[in-house]
Amino acid sequence: MFGTIFLAITLALELCAVLCYAVRSEKMMRWGRELTVLSFLGAAAASVYLMVLIFSNRFDIAYVASYSSAELPAMYKFSAFWAGQQGSFLLWLLIHALAGVVLAFRQRLIHAGLSVYLGLQALLTILVLAKSPFVLQETAVQNGAGLNPLLQDPWMAIHPPIIFAGYALLAVPLAYAAGALLTGQTAREWLDRARKWALTAWAFLGAGIFIGGYWAYKVLGWGGFWGWDPVENSSLVPWLIAGIFIHVLRVARVREAALSMVHLAAIFAFSLVLYGTFLTRSGILGDFSVHSFSGSSIGMAIALVNALVLLAGLLLLIVRAKQLPQGEMYPSYDSREFVVLLGSLILMFMAAIVFLGMSMPLLTQLSGNPAAVDTSFYVRTLMPLAIVMMLCIIYACLHTYGSQQPIA
Amino acid sequence: MNRKILLGVLVLAFIGYAGWSFMDSVTPYVGIAAAQKATGNVQVKGLLDQKAEAPHMEGDYFVFTLQDEDTGESMPVRYHGTKPDQFDEAHHIVAVGTFRDGAFQSDKLLIKCPSKYEQQKGK
Structure with a gap:
C-alpha cells in the first residue's frame, strides 16, 4: 500500500517537474530542480520499502512470496529485490532518478533536456506502477x-x-540530444557532456554483458559465454548503437555535419533499450529462449512507450534537420574521419543483423x-564484419583527424 | 568516385550474403505432424511422453519421446549428446532438428523449467 503511494507521488512530482522545466524561467528552473530531488526521494522511499518488505518476510506481498523465503540468506534477500520483473523495473527507475539529480545540479543540461529526461522518468514510473512489486498475494502462504x-x-x-x-x-x-534539438543549442554546449555520460553508460552496459557471459558460462551451463x-x-x-554514438560524436567534434548522425544514434540507442525490454518482458519469446518468461500484460505498455520515444525523437529530428549543420563529413578517404565513420557503419550492420535475428520470432x-x-546465422554474418572492423581499427590508428581545430 | 562505387558494391554484396544466410538459417516453429513432413531444420515444442519408453542413452544419442501438448501425438527424438542437466524438472522441451529415419534427429534441446521459478537473469 505505502509502496504504491510512494510511486504515485513520485509520478506526480515528475510530471510537475516536466512542466516546470518546460517553462523557460530561472525561477521555474529552481522549482524543477527541487521536484527532481523530491521525485528521486519518492523512488528511493519505494525501493527502501520493498527492501523492508523482503527482509521482514512479508509473504502477503506477491513479489516477496515469489522471490524470497524465510530461510534465504541475507545476500540473496538483498538481490531478490531485482530477481523479478517488477523489482528490476523499480531498480531501473531508481538509477534513472539518481542520475536525474546529478544532471539537474551539476551538469548544466539545458531546461528542455531536463524536461525530456523527467518525461522519460515519468514513463518508467508508469511502467513500475503498471507492474507493481507491491501487489498483494491472492492466497495466503506461510513461506515464499x-x-x-x-x-x-x-x-x-x-x-x-x-x-x-x-x-x-x-x-x-538522448536527453542532451533532444534538449539541443528543441532549443537550437550549439554542439559546443552539449557534445562533450553527453560524451562523458555515454561513455559511462557504455562501460556499464559492456561490463554487464561481459559479466553475464561469464556467469552463463560458469553457472548456468547455457553452453559457452555467449549463446545468441x-x-x-x-x-x-x-x-x-551506443558504440556508434560515441564514435560519430568524436567525428562531429571536428566535422559538424556528423551531428545528425549523433542525434540518430542517441534516439536509437535508448529506443532499442526499450525494444529489448519489450521483447524479453512481454512473453513473446517464451518458446524461443532458454529463459522462460511468464507472459505478462505489461508488454503492450512497454511497446507503447517504445513507439512514443522512437517516433517523437525521429519527428523532432526531421523537423529540425534543416537547422543542423550541413557539409562534408570527411575530407578524404584516407582521413581518420572516414575510417571512424566506416567503422560506425559496420557497427550499424552488426546491430541490424542481431536485431533482425532476435526479432524474427x-x-x-x-x-x-x-x-x-x-x-549459425549470427556467426556467419558477423564474422566477416568483425574482421573488417579490426582492419578499420588498425587503419584509424595510422591516420589523424583533419587539420581543423576541434569545435567542442 | 570509383571508391564510392566499390564501397557500394561491397555493401550490397554483403547485404545479399546476409540475406541468403538469414533465409538459410530460419527454423520454423511447428507441431509434431508438420515436423515429420518438414525437410529442413525445425523447432518442436512438447512434453515428455510419460507412457512411452523411459528416456535412455543409445550410444552417443539420448533418446526420448516427445508429445504434443494439444493433439497428444508423439514422436521419438534422438538427441546427439548426453542427458541435459535440468531434463527431469523440465516443464516443456523444445527440440531443434530434422525428422529422418523414423525419429527426430536433434542437435539442440531447450529445456524450460517449471514456472515456480521465473528463470531469467534479471534482464
Missing part, C-alpha cells in the same frame, strides 16, 4: 517460493544492477508461421 537456485550466486548481486545502470544512463545522451539468446542479444544491440508470429533463426 524462494529465489531460483540458479540465481543464488554472487554474480546475481551485481550483474542486474550493472546492466540496469547501463540502460538507465543511456537516457542521458534473445535476452543476451537485447542488451547487445543497444550497446552496439516476433515478426514471424505476426504472419502466423512462427520461426527463429539458427545461431
Whole structure:
C-alpha cells in the first residue's frame, strides 16, 4: 500500500517537474530542480520499502512470496529485490532518478533536456506502477517460493544492477540530444557532456554483458559465454548503437555535419533499450529462449512507450534537420574521419543483423508461421564484419583527424 | 568516385550474403505432424511422453519421446549428446532438428523449467 503511494507521488512530482522545466524561467528552473530531488526521494522511499518488505518476510506481498523465503540468506534477500520483473523495473527507475539529480545540479543540461529526461522518468514510473512489486498475494502462504537456485550466486548481486545502470544512463545522451534539438543549442554546449555520460553508460552496459557471459558460462551451463539468446542479444544491440554514438560524436567534434548522425544514434540507442525490454518482458519469446518468461500484460505498455520515444525523437529530428549543420563529413578517404565513420557503419550492420535475428520470432508470429533463426546465422554474418572492423581499427590508428581545430 | 562505387558494391554484396544466410538459417516453429513432413531444420515444442519408453542413452544419442501438448501425438527424438542437466524438472522441451529415419534427429534441446521459478537473469 505505502509502496504504491510512494510511486504515485513520485509520478506526480515528475510530471510537475516536466512542466516546470518546460517553462523557460530561472525561477521555474529552481522549482524543477527541487521536484527532481523530491521525485528521486519518492523512488528511493519505494525501493527502501520493498527492501523492508523482503527482509521482514512479508509473504502477503506477491513479489516477496515469489522471490524470497524465510530461510534465504541475507545476500540473496538483498538481490531478490531485482530477481523479478517488477523489482528490476523499480531498480531501473531508481538509477534513472539518481542520475536525474546529478544532471539537474551539476551538469548544466539545458531546461528542455531536463524536461525530456523527467518525461522519460515519468514513463518508467508508469511502467513500475503498471507492474507493481507491491501487489498483494491472492492466497495466503506461510513461506515464499524462494529465489531460483540458479540465481543464488554472487554474480546475481551485481550483474542486474550493472546492466540496469547501463540502460538507465543511456537516457542521458538522448536527453542532451533532444534538449539541443528543441532549443537550437550549439554542439559546443552539449557534445562533450553527453560524451562523458555515454561513455559511462557504455562501460556499464559492456561490463554487464561481459559479466553475464561469464556467469552463463560458469553457472548456468547455457553452453559457452555467449549463446545468441534473445535476452543476451537485447542488451547487445543497444550497446552496439551506443558504440556508434560515441564514435560519430568524436567525428562531429571536428566535422559538424556528423551531428545528425549523433542525434540518430542517441534516439536509437535508448529506443532499442526499450525494444529489448519489450521483447524479453512481454512473453513473446517464451518458446524461443532458454529463459522462460511468464507472459505478462505489461508488454503492450512497454511497446507503447517504445513507439512514443522512437517516433517523437525521429519527428523532432526531421523537423529540425534543416537547422543542423550541413557539409562534408570527411575530407578524404584516407582521413581518420572516414575510417571512424566506416567503422560506425559496420557497427550499424552488426546491430541490424542481431536485431533482425532476435526479432524474427516476433515478426514471424505476426504472419502466423512462427520461426527463429539458427545461431549459425549470427556467426556467419558477423564474422566477416568483425574482421573488417579490426582492419578499420588498425587503419584509424595510422591516420589523424583533419587539420581543423576541434569545435567542442 | 570509383571508391564510392566499390564501397557500394561491397555493401550490397554483403547485404545479399546476409540475406541468403538469414533465409538459410530460419527454423520454423511447428507441431509434431508438420515436423515429420518438414525437410529442413525445425523447432518442436512438447512434453515428455510419460507412457512411452523411459528416456535412455543409445550410444552417443539420448533418446526420448516427445508429445504434443494439444493433439497428444508423439514422436521419438534422438538427441546427439548426453542427458541435459535440468531434463527431469523440465516443464516443456523444445527440440531443434530434422525428422529422418523414423525419429527426430536433434542437435539442440531447450529445456524450460517449471514456472515456480521465473528463470531469467534479471534482464
